[in-house]
Structures are given as C-alpha cells and as structure tokens.
Amino acid sequence: MQEIHFDNRTFSRYPAGRYRTDGKWSGEKFRDEILSHFIANGEKTTIFLDEAQGFGSSFLEEAFGGLIRKGITFATFQSLVSLRSDDSSLLEEIETYMLDAQGE
Amino acid sequence: MLSFSRTVKAVADGTLFLHSELDRLSLIRRKIRFRQSRNQIVNHVLTHLGVLQTSSKYVSRRADIVGWHTGRGTDVDSEAANKPGESLWSRFPRTVRSRVIGAMNEALSNVKWAYNSELLNSGWRTYWRSETNAVCFAIADRGVGIPKSLPKTMPEIFADVGRKIIGGVRDAELISAALTSNRTASDEAHRGKGLPEMAALLEQWPNAQMTIYSNCGKVLIQRKLGKTTETKTNSRNSILGTLVIWKIETGN
Numbered sequence: 381m382q383e384i385h386f387d388n389r390t391f392s393r394y395p396a397g398r399y400r401t402d403g404k405w406s407g408e409k410f411r412d413e414i415l416s417h418f419i420a421n422g423e424k425t426t427i428f429l430d431e432a433q434g435f436g437s438s439f440l441e442e443a444f445g446g447l448i449r450k451g452i453t454f455a456t457f458q459s460l461v462s463l464r465s466d467d468s469s470l471l472e473e474i475e476t477y478m479l480d481a482q483g484e
Numbered sequence: 485m486l487s488f489s490r491t492v493k494a495v496a497d498g499t500l501f502l503h504s505e506l507d508r509l510s511l512i513r514r515k516i517r518f519r520q521s522r523n524q525i526v527n528h529v530l531t532h533l534g535v536l537q538t539s540s541k542y543v544s545r546r547a548d549i550v551g552w553h554t555g556r557g558t559d560v561d562s563e564a565a566n567k568p569g570e571s572l573w574s575r576f577p578r579t580v581r582s583r584v585i586g587a588m589n590e591a592l593s594n595v596k597w598a599y600n601s602e603l604l605n606s607g608w609r610t611y612w613r614s615e616t617n618a619v620c621f622a623i624a625d626r627g628v629g630i631p632k633s634l635p636k637t638m639p640e641i642f643a644d645v646g647r648k649i650i651g652g653v654r655d656a657e658l659i660s661a662a663l664t665s666n667r668t669a670s671d672e673a674h675r676g677k678g679l680p681e682m683a684a685l686l687e688q689w690p691n692a693q694m695t696i697y698s699n700c701g702k703v704l705i706q707r708k709l710g711k712t713t714e715t716k717t718n719s720r721n722s723i724l725g726t727l728v729i730w731k732i733e734t735g736n
Contacts, residue, residue, distance in 0.1 A: 392563070393563075394561075394562035394563035394566065394567075394585075395562065396560045396561070396562035396589040396592060396593070397559070397560030397562075397589070397592070397593055398593065402559065402560040402593060402596060403559035403560035403561050403562075403592075404559070404561070405562070406560070430578075430582075432582070433562070433566065433581075433582065433585050434562070434566070434581065434582040434583065434584065434585025434586045434588075434589065435582065435585075435586050435589070436562075436586045436587070436588075436589030436590040436592075436593060436678070436681070437586070437590060437678070437681050438560075438589070438590060438593045438678065439589065466578070466579065467578075467579040467582065469579075470579075470582070
C-alpha cells in the first residue's frame with residue numbers, strides 16, 4: 381500500500397491553482413507527477429488530504445476531474461485509490477468533480 | 485511627493501487598496517516620499533501598513549489600531565498569500581480553515597485573468613487582520629477588473645447581463661452575475677467556479693460578509709443570522725483593479 385501525503389516532502393502543504401502555468405503546486409502537476417504514476421503502476425494508494433492547509437476547487441477539479449479526462453475511469457480510481465479526510469464534504473466534492481468529468 | 489496632509493480618516497477598504505497601489509509603485513520607483521497627515525490616527529494606520537515606515541515619530545504603535553499581516557506575489561502561490569495569516573487560523577475550526585484558504589486560492593487563480601500581459605502583471609497583495617470576535621482577510625490586484633475580464637472568462641454572462649441592462653452594462657451587475665454563475669461558456673465547462681466558491685465561503689458562518697470592489701462596481705454580500713442579502717452599487721470612478729474583503733464573525 382502506497383501513501384501520498386500533502387506535506388513538503390511529497391508535494392506541498394499549500395496546493396493551489398489548476399495548471400502548471402498558475403504556480404508551483406498546481407492540480408495538473410499533482411495529477412501528472414504524483415497521482416498518475418501510482419495509478420499507472422496499479423498500486424493501491426491512500427491519499428491523506430488533511431495535511432494540506434486548504435484546497436481550491438481549481439486544484440481539486442484539475443487533479444481529480446482531470447484524471448478522468450486523461451482516460452482513467454472512476455471505477456479504476458476507486459479500486460486503487462482511497463481518500464482520507466475528516467471533512468466529508470471535501471470527499472464529496474472530489475467525487476462530484478470526477479463524476480462530472482466522466483459525464484462531459 | 486504623496487501628501488496625506490488633507491487625509492482625516494482612513495477607511496479600511498480604501499486604505500488596503502491604497503497600500504496595494506503604493507506597494508506596486510514601490511517596485512517601479514524605489515523611493516516614494518510622503519507627507520504625513522495632520523491626523524495622528526491616520527498616520528498610525530499608515531505606519532501599521534508600512535506606508536510611513538520611515539517615519540520614526542509613529543513607530544510606537546497604538547493598541548486601538550489593529551495591524552494587517554500582508555503577503556504578495558504573482559503566481560497562484562498559496563503559501564505566500566495565506567501564511568501571513570497563520571496566527572489567525574486557530575480562530576477557525578480545522579475544516580473551515582481549509583475552506584478559507586481554498587477561497588483565497590481561488591481568488592489567486594482569478595488574478596491571472598486580471599492582466600492582459602505578463603509585462604503588466606503587478607500581481608496580488610493579501611491582507612489578514614484579527615478584530616474583536618472577527619477575522620478579516622482580503623486580496624487586491626491592479627488588473628483589468630472582473631467586469632473587463634468577463635468577455636474572456638464568462639462570455640455568456642457578459643452578453644446576458646449586457647442585454648438585460650438598459651443604458652449600458654454596469655460593473656456591479658456584471659460582478660453579481662459572475663458570482664452566481666457556476667460555469668463558463670468556454671468549452672471547458674468545469675472551469676469558472678472560483679467567484680461562486682469565494683462567495684459560498686460565507687455559508688460556513690451565521691454572520692459574515694464579503695465585499696467585492698472591481699472597477700466602478702461594488703457588491704456586498706452580507707450574511708446575518710443565516711440570511712444572505714446582496715447590495716450592488718456603481719460609482720462614477722473606477723478603482724482600476726479589484727479588492728475582495730471577507731469579514732467573518734468567528735465569535736472568538
């Protein structure tokens with residue numbers, strides 16, 4: 381089981397922005413450089429969201445909704461990735477972005 | 485020489501925007517000289533913001549004037565924008581704090597639409613302040629303003645509001661429409677959630693408000709005892725940029 385932490389060692393405690401051109405810790409960067417690799421390798425992964433100071437919708441939509449637009453199905457994501465947060469609305473928000481992207 | 489000699493009052497919203505402009509100017513012109521106000525409170529407020537920092541006369545700080553913690557940058561740099569307010573975060577529950585920072589991050593993302601070219605990009609300034617039972621935070625930029633960025637970011641909103649308003653499109657109406665929209669007409673339908681998310685933050689508290697000044701428009705969204713109202717105002721003169729201020733009654 382692999383773990384992804386929003387800390388300064390793995391990524392950043394301050395993720396923000398949609399595209400790489402927006403800033404250093406964007407959703408696109410997280411998706412392409414961290415998340416996609418674990419999924420491509422078929423590794424079961426847990427993402428600990430609460431270590432981040434906060435997320436904006438742009439980051440979350442591009443990281444998770446963008447994953448679906450890149451060809452990963454929601455079912456595949458669910459089978460490999462477990463999201464951890466004390467904030468259930470954050471988990472619902474991410475799921476909404478992924479399901480919306482699947483419907484686009 | 486910039487003279488405050490006739491300034492008799494420093495209103496928080498205007499003072500923040502003035503600070504953002506002076507901060508921008510200081511990047512272009514290293515030394516700006518100021519003439520102090522005859523009003524000592526005004527001088528203390530300007531000292532708190534660093535405007536009159538070279539004046540030793542006002543270095544001692546009054547307890548009745550609460551200082552702002554400031555940040556600045558050009559990219560969507562959440563750490564630069566939010567960390568100055570770190571000492572106030574304990575006033576919010578953990579999950580709510582995450583929403584506050586999320587809203588600020590979306591505001592930062594919107595700033596990229598405010599500048600037509602990188603050459604003109606003077607970035608953003610953020611402000612955090614603790615008040616009795618409340619926390620204030622704000623973001624300012626000197627870009628084209630929300631109304632002028634809408635043809636690019638939300639063309640359908642721009643066209644729709646323009647059709648409805650007799651006598652020409654007015655900035656407050658455009659800002660208001662953008663706040664309630666949850667999509668853009670761009671072919672990327674997942675975009676355009678930033679402004680509504682910034683407003684939705686207020687729903688976390690029974691008493692909170694957000695004020696957006698952009699060009700000639702002002703939109704005030706107030707939440708009192710769980711009820712939300714919106715007030716739109718247009719002024720004759722543009723502030724040539726955008727200032728968004730949240731005031732949250734945290735009760736602690």
